[in-house]
Amino acid sequence: MAEVSHLKEPQSLHELAWTCAPGGMFAFDTGAGILIDANPAAEALSGYSRDELIGTNLINLHPQAERERVRAEFLEVARKPSRHPGFHIQRKDGQCAPVSITSSKTMMREGRSVAIYVYSDITEQEEQKHVLSTQNWALEAYAITALALGQVRSSESVLLQTICEAITHESIYVLAWLGIAEDGPDKPVRIVASAGSALGYLDGLHLNWSEDGPGGRGPTGICIRTGELQIMKDSETTASFRPWRERARQFGIRSEIILPLNIRSGKQAALAVFAADPNAFEATAIETFRQLADQIVHGVHALDQEQALKKERDLLVHTQKQLAEALSAVVVPTLAAMEKRDPYTAGHESRVAEIAVAIGKKMSWPEDRLQGLRVSAMVHDIGKISIPAEILTKPTRLSVAEWALVREHPESGYIILKDVPFAWPVAEIVRQHHERLDGSGYPLGLKGDAILPEAKVLAVADIVEAMASHRPYRPAIKMNVVLQQIKQEAGRSLDAEAVRACVALFRQKGLALLDLNRS
DSSP states (O other): OOOOOOOOOOOHHHHHHHHSSEEEEEEETTTEEEEEEEEEHHHHHHSOOOHHTSBBGGGSSGGGGHHHHHHHSSSSSOSSSSEEEEEEOOTTSEEEEEEEEOOOEEEETEEEEEEEEEEEEEEEHHHHHHHHHHHHHHHHHHHHHHHHHOEEEEESHHHHHHHHHHHHHHHHEEEEEEEEESSSSSSSEEEEEEESTTTTGGGTOOOOOOOOSGGGHHHHHHHHHOOOOOEOOOOOTTTTGGGGHHHHHHOOEEEEEEEEEEEEEEEEEEEEEEEEEEOOHHHHHHHHHHHHHHHHHHHHHHHHHHHHHHHHHHHHHHHHHHHHHHHTHHHHHHHHHHHHHHHGTTTTHHHHHHEEEHHHHTTTHHHHHHHHHHHHHHHGGGGGGGGHHHTTTSSSSSHHHHHHHHHHHHHHHHHHHTTTTTTOOOOOHHHHOOTBBOOOSSSOOOOOGGGHHHHHHHHHHHHHHHHSSSTTTBBOOOOOHHHHHHHBBBBBTBOHHHHOOOOOOOTSSSSTTTTTOOO
């Protein structure tokens, strides 16, 4: 990394902005195609000194694969400021980093056409986005597979094929197969189900689990022999995958997870899932696929054991309940990732869930309805994933524009959750948790009975927890003041029954929540 040049003390606001700006600023002569200046942040980001940068072509700051696009987008005269997504900067040490680029309109300075390009390193944001994406991919695969497990009744082969098709349906997962370890001299692995756009990868491929030959020393053989899950993070760098690397390139395969299964007594099996992206199996995704493997085993065993209609129905109810609980549990790691972006509200969802369920119990709701309320409360702010972290953690009150962005989170949460097959209307409850009886809420301005009862309860719990918790722009409000305020809104903007139950819980029952003041 080059040492940032020591500049003289800035003498004007313009010099101060140039010198102290956090983004790398490159001044570019659009006519000559060269850089004419760079600020200290640009030196730090690129690894080059200012002297090294001046006189070089802007396209040299980008990897070879992006240079034609740079030439097409950047070397044209811009009539107005522009954003340029999807680029990387190639540093002096050869490493590449994703950047967000904005450009000024072109200006004439000393007889030449000049534009300013601001590069911001977004490595951390891209990594967080990747982690959340891997979680969402796995959760979607789990949800679709859960439906298959609940619906298929005909045979084991149909069930396993349906599972492979469900995993690879319109997703990043390009291939899924399930194989049985066979005995014999070569110890072959017999593939009994497979699906995906990279299905041709299996043509002529002889899989085995023998330790004596190279074919059995890959992830599949190791998984079956040891009974332990195997991860291939990147086919281009995993040494044990070298014999299959070129074949993987032909079919767009970059990463893989293989899970051991015990679907037959004394017989080992494996489920393999391949992805088009490297590092597609992060910690939460791995745990989701572990649960998926368990459910596949349960599903196969259930089919084997069904001998009568009554027994089939009993097993189906039990399996569906397990799937619902497992699907709900996958939400917890996703919330943990969200809370890393917004440490000031860490624990907010779980506390809101505790209050909401307590209110529901006070209102004599059945257990199944309470479970749906809890899941909805645990993910009610999931839409805040779309809000920049600097807004979520801002230590002062939000501007009008920032507040408008925050108000979009119920709709964003609905979009994220609407296709997840929960047993309850979780997506719609999340969408409505800021609606108010008098129509003053958002995003839809619903009134009265148009709002789901669960959303009405969630609204009360959310307000109480938020007001009684510390925020960076204000201290926590005393609980007696909080309760007085929601009583004033009972029957007007908030559901009167939910408010009465909440007030009774805190005043009569003494409901205590960790980190929530009660004085």
